[in-house]
Amino acid sequence: MKKGTKTGIFGIILTMLLLTQFSFGEDDQITFTIDPNNPIYVAKAPDSKYTRMKVTPVFTDDDLQKENKDDQLLYDWSISEGSIVILDPASSIAKLFVTNNTPIGDYSSTLNLEASSYLNTPSTIPEVVATGSVSVVFKVSLFEIESQAESNWVEDYARGKLGVAEKVRLWIKPEDTKGTWSLTGGGTLTKKDNNEYFTAPNSAATCVVTFTGTNGTTKVSKTFTVVTPDGKYNVKILERISYPKGRIGAAAKVRVMVEPADVSFNKIFTKETSVDPIKNKGYFFTYEKPHPTRGWARLGTRKGFHNSYIDSFGSKVDGLSKPWEDGSFTWPIELLWKLPTTQSHLAFPSHQSFFITKDGTLTVTKFGYTAVRGTNEVITRVSED
DSSP, rough: OOOOOOOOOOEEEEEEESSOOOOOOOOEEEEEEEEEOOOOOOOOOOOSSOOOEEEEEESSSSSHHHHHHHSSSEEEHHHHHHEEEEEESSSSSSEEEEOOOOSEEEEEEEEEEEHHHOOOOOOSSOOOEEEEEEEEEEEEEEEEEEEESSOOOSSOOOOOOEEEEEEEEEEEEEOOOEEEEEEEEEEEEHHHEEEEEEEEOSOEEEEEEEEEEEEEEOEEEEEEEEEEESOEEEEEEEEEEOTTOOOOEEEEEEEEEESSSTTTTTOOOOEEEOOOOOEEETTTTTTOOOOOOOOOOOOOSSTTTTTTTOOOOOOOOOOOOSSOOSSSEOOOOEEEEEEETSOEEEEEEEEEEEEETTTOOOEETTEEEEEEETTTTTTOOEOOO
16 A cells, blocks of 8 residues: 555544343343444544443343333443443443543443332332443544545645645545545545545635444544645756857747646646737837747646646747847737636746847747847857846
């Protein structure tokens, strides 16, 4: 199993095993039923009490059983194990719980009942009419949801922060715990090959996945924060483009990572807009060529290149003929993102500006970088603004 994480809400799995199905008291007059008598699972909550076991006495004597049903008996429950507590020792039904700080381990206890009655006795002191005991075992261990993001190129496989449409495998610990999964906040839950998967929604959201034990009393949850591209990016220079001496041109090849980088956007496609030039001056005053654009392309998914795409910003020598003079223009480009089934959204502006001088020196700016080259140079010089 790959890396997983514990939920921020710890839980316990409480498995109660009846060691003695029936233990009898005086004259074999009491038997006990336990609800539930199958393993049950209890998630820890902010309070310290968890009523998870109900033990009900059943009197084999019809008269005593009638008194029991009519609530005419007095009950005195006691237990041998201090970690297991009786909610109300004087109740007709023993309700047992363990406290929030109960350590992991097995707890074997003997639950005792002494039943008394005022009937058929002239005394003001009730008469003990039946006693009995039953042995139980509480198995206390951690109860938690673990998860593993399908996109394992982000180092934190078990993170609670996801990109839109990101997929996560879920499982419960202990792994043999039986129960059902539920979801609030958006996204989908699917089952495949005995595994449960959560797919994040197509928009920012807070989603809560909950596992409920088979008896319905146990709930443990894990929260996922789903994010979209946050308008930021990180750029790495891959290549400084070269040109023959005497030719005009300046360009660089870069890798652009869409942030945040601590999630995966492996389902996202991006495209730059095709826009006409603005702010035309001097040499470029009549320049009308729109920004060339590619079609929708999926962001990178390889480790170290996730959430990224390759872009070359700069000039193509076509059309930049002599005589040169000072001038400039800007393409007000925007990067768009979308999922296969959604409309496009703005990721961030990626404006690109050009500046030329009389001697043919070309300067291009984009992503906070400047590419410069004169006609007597070969390799474009690139610097961060």
